[in-house]
C-alpha cells in the first residue's frame with residue numbers, strides 16, 4: 001500500500017481526504033489543535049512552525065505523497081498578523097518542498113483563488129496572470145512557487161470551500177484562525193433561527209470539501225503534475241448559493257438578508273470574481289459533483305450528526 005501523509009489532518013479538507021483514502025492507502029497525518037481521531041488513521045501532534053520536527057516525522061514515515069492542507073486562512077487575521085501568516089502559508093511551504101524533494105515524495109499543495117484580483121469577467125484559468133489584493137492571497141501565491149519548481153508536484157487551487165465537519169472536530173478551535181467554514185457557519189445560524197447578511201456582488205465556484213478531497217485523490221491516482229483548479233461548473237453569488245442551500249435543507253430563506261460588500265463593510269478587500277475554470281482537471285477524467293449532489297450530501301451528513 002502506498003503511503004499518504006496529510007499535514008493538517010484535522011482540516012476540513014484533510015479530514016475528508018483521510019476518510020476517503022484510508023481504504024486504498026496507508027494514511028497518517030499531523031494536527032496542531034484539532035485531532036480528528038479517524039479510525040485506522042494515525043495522527044501526530046506537530047506545530048509546523050517547528051520545521052525540524054516536521055522533517056523528522058516525514059523522514060521516519062517516508063510517504064509516497066505529502067498533502068499540505070495547512071494554512072492560516074482567516075483573511076482578516078492574515079492582514080493583521082503578517083509575520084505568522086507568511087511563516088505558515090509561504091516559508092513553511094518552501095521548507096516542505098525541499099524536504100519532499102529530498103525524500104522523493106510527491107508534494108500536493110492546496111491554494112486559493114485569492115492569488116487573483118477578481119477583476120476578470122470570466123472564470124480564471126490556471127495560466128491567467130496572478131495579482132493578489134490582500135495579504136492572504138499574497139502568501140498563498142508565494143507558497144505555490146517553490147512547490148511548482150519541482151515538476152513532479154501538484155498545486156490545486158479552490159474558491160469558496162464548504163462542508164460539514166464530523167463530530168470529533170466540529171467545535172474545536174484551529175490554528176488556521178478560521179472559526180468555521182462558510183457553509184457550516186451559515187447552516188448553523190439558520191438552524192438557530194438567526195438572521196444572516198449575505199453579499200450579492202461576489203461570485204464564486206463553491207466546492208464541497210468531500211469533492212475537493214476526491215479531486216486531490218484523483219491527482220495522485222492519475223499522477224497529475226503542475227497547477228490545477230478544482231471547481232464545479234456552477235458560478236454563483238454568495239447570496240444565491242445560500243438561498244439554494246437553505247432551500248435544499250428546508251431552512252427559512254427569509255432569514256437571509258441580501259447586502260452588497262460595501263454595505264457589509266469588510267475591512268479587507270477580496271475580489272468580486274472568485275470563479276475558477278476547472279476544464280484542465282476535467283480533461284484528465286475527473287467529474288465534479290453538481291451543486292445539487294453536494295447539497296444532498298451535506299443534508300445526509302447533517303442527519304448523521
Ligand SMILES: NC(=O)c1ccc[n+]([C@@H]2O[C@H](COP(=O)([O-])OP(=O)(O)OC[C@H]3O[C@@H](n4cnc5c(N)ncnc54)[C@H](OP(=O)(O)O)[C@@H]3O)[C@@H](O)[C@H]2O)c1
Pocket residue numbers: 007008009010011012013014030031032033034035046047048049068069070071072073088110111112113140157158159160161162173174175176178181
Ligand atoms: N476554506 C476556504 O474557503 C478555502 C478557500 C480557498 C482555498 N483554501 C485553501 O485550502 C486549504 C485547506 O483549507 P481548509 O479550509 O480545509 O483548512 P482548515 O480547515 O481551515 O484547516 C487548516 C489547517 O491548517 C493547520 N495549521 C495552521 N497552522 C498550523 C500550525 N502552526 N501547525 C500545524 N498545523 C497548522 C490547522 O491545524 P489544527 O486545526 O490542527 O490547528 C488545520 O488543520 C488551505 O490551503 C486553504 O488556504 C481554503
